[in-house]
Amino acid sequence: MMKTGFKIVLTADRTLMSEYQGGIFMGFSACVPRGIIPDFLYFSLFSPSIDHKAGIVRVAPLGLRKIEAALLEKGFNENEIVAAHPDHLDRVIGSETRILSISAMDPLGMGPASSTFSKLWEGECYMPYKFREILGNKVVLKHRNNINIVVGGSGAWQLTDERMRHALDIDYVVDGEGEEVVPGLFRDILNGTRREHVVEGKVVEEPPCVTKPTICGVVEITRGCGRGCEFCVPTMLRHRSMPLDKILREIEVNKKAGKGIVLHGEDVFRYKADGLIPNKNEVVKLFENAEKAAGFGNISISHLAFSTVCSAPDVAGKISEILYLGSKEYPYTGAQIGLETGSPNLISNHMKGKVKPFKPDEWQSVVESGLGICNDAHIVPTATLILGIPGETDDDIIKTIELLDDIKNLKFVPVPLLFVPLGRFNNARFCEKKDLNENHWQLIHRCAEIFIKKFDELYPDYARMAGHGAITRSAIKLLAGYGKKRARDYMISSGYTPDF
Ligand code: SF4
Incomplete structure (x- = not known):
């Protein structure tokens, strides 16, 4: 135990302090309500903890690392900052600690995935529970009078309401990109001069390297x-887009720690694109250099967009070639894609930009062709869909069901999500379970059916690539078998005949 503690302690809730057995998208499991399986089984099987030494973590969430890098760049001393494990705060917090900064992705469980699963399965998911655990940690409470609690990260929007901040006893919330504003906020807090409690982030042109x-x-x-x-x-x-030399520097930092690399962006093929059409030369250059730096089989990607894939159909194949996808050792990679709807009307009304350079009434064929191109390039998307967006009609839902029927034999994993009022919809209502009609349930059942069939098809290779041991594989198969039976019984009792 370090008696005096570190002046600035950066942490995140326990669901963000896991590498999910080598599968970043398994992180979706933290959005499932507690109680479906016992906590100890969930946290040892799906979400095992990352390593730490005396409470200091070896790896940390990207957002936390970016804030740490911003602090160091602005002159904070390395010895006064620590990236800490949330279960071992007693090893790093002490009488000298002044700031506890928490990176939060979904502190109240209001994000699309957790609010969907918690509403459908009626329970609280892991993220808010583990977030509150930090706030109620004994050592935090013991030193609470000296410590300022700051929350940032992609879920900070949930805490900008003053009553909520008071209820949870949080001092400051940073809403938006933090690299520019957090160093100043921390200086002010340490000097005792800070006043406003919600700090707007600023768009950062070139965030510092981790x-x-x-x-x-x-x-x-x-x-x-x-x-x-x-x-x-x-x-x-x-x-x-980040400069290539900075990307390669970050790959080096991670490689030295023995990590595989996930290239992260909302639409990876638009790296250095001037507009919506990929800049093929720059994307290829990025992947060639990244593959060289990280080594064979060590590069995967986070997100893509169907319209980008279709607007430069040869890019996916070229990237696949560079990464040796489809080889025995690396049969496929995943990527998250927003499919959202099969309705050209909803696309036209709320997400025209998603389909550009194509037209809203081409969306169904963009999805189908984009998925085909991805599969030919050995990319298996996790495709999210939105249910209950304002103005949605039965015809819109039926169009989505028809689209799913058209693409169900392709390789993808559909994830239906209930609408969450964000962006220009921030005064709208959340979609609740009671708002779902018969067509919505047909759509959810279709997604579950495809999900279950694809799991059987994709898991063996996934397990091999992620290095799942025999015990993990057997336990996951056992749970999947149980889940499949429960899903089948539920669907039959709702009058739906599942095709599995
Ligand atoms: S939802 Fe639309 S704006 Fe947001 S990241 Fe996806 S494509 Fe971009």
């Missing part, structure tokens, strides 16, 4: 999106 490894080796290649969907967070508005 100096220590990130969870799952995530390296940011672009920030923002620029397609302007009405339900998306405002921080997505400006699209920026």
Whole structure:
């Protein structure tokens, strides 16, 4: 135990302090309500903890590392900052600690995935529970009079309301990009001069390079999106690409720690694009250099967009070739893609930018062709869909079901999400379970059916690539078998005949 503690302690809730057995998208499991399986089984099997030494973590979430890098760049002393494990705060917090900064992705469970799963399965998911655990930690409470609690990260928007901040006893919230504003905020807090409690982030042109490894080796290649969907967070508005030399520096930092690399951006193929069409030369250059730096089989990607894939159909194949996808050792990689809807009307009304340079009434064929191109390039998307967006009609839902029927034999994993009022919709209502009609349930059942069939098809290779041991594989198969039976019984009792 360090008696005096570190002056600035950076942490995140326990669900963000896991590498999910080598599968970053398994992080979706933290959005499932507690109690479906016992906590000890969940945290040892799906979300095992990252390593730490005396409470100091070896790897940390990308957002936390970026803030740490920004602090160091602005002259904070390395000895006064620590990236800490939330379960071992007693090893790093003491009488000298002045700031506890928490990176939060979903502190109240209001994000699209957690609010969907918690509403459908009626329970609280892991993220808010583990977030509150930090606030109620004994050592935090013991030193609370000296410590300022600051919350930032992609879920900070949930805490800008003053009553909520008071209820949770949080001092400051940083809403938006933090690299520019956090060093000043921390200086003011340490000097005792800070007043306003919600600090607006600022768009950062070139965020500093991380100096220590990130969870799952995530390296940011672009920030923002620029397609302007009405339900998306405002921080997505400006699209920026990071310089190649900085990306390679971050790959090096992670590689030294023995990490594989996830190239992260909202639409990875738009790296250095001037607009919505990929800049093929720059994307290829990025992947060639990244593959060389990280080594065979060590590069994967975070997000893509169907319209980008379709607007330069040869890019996916070229990237696949560079990464040796489809080889015995690296049969496929995943990527998250927003499918959202099969309705050209909803696309036209709320997300015109998502389909550009194509037209809203081409969306169904963009999805189908984009998925085909991805699969030919050995990319298996996790495709998210939105249910209950304002103005949605039965015809819109039926169009989505028809689209799913058209693409169900392709390789992808559908994830239906209930609408969350963000962006230009921030005065709208959340979609609740009681708002779902028969067509919504048909759509949810279709997604579950495809999900279950694809799991059987994709898991063996996934397990091999992620290095799942025999015990993990057997336990996951056992749980999947149980889940499949429960899903089948539920569907039959609702009058739906599942095809599995
Ligand atoms: S395409 Fe995705 S990231 Fe971009 S604005 Fe739309 S929802 Fe947001």
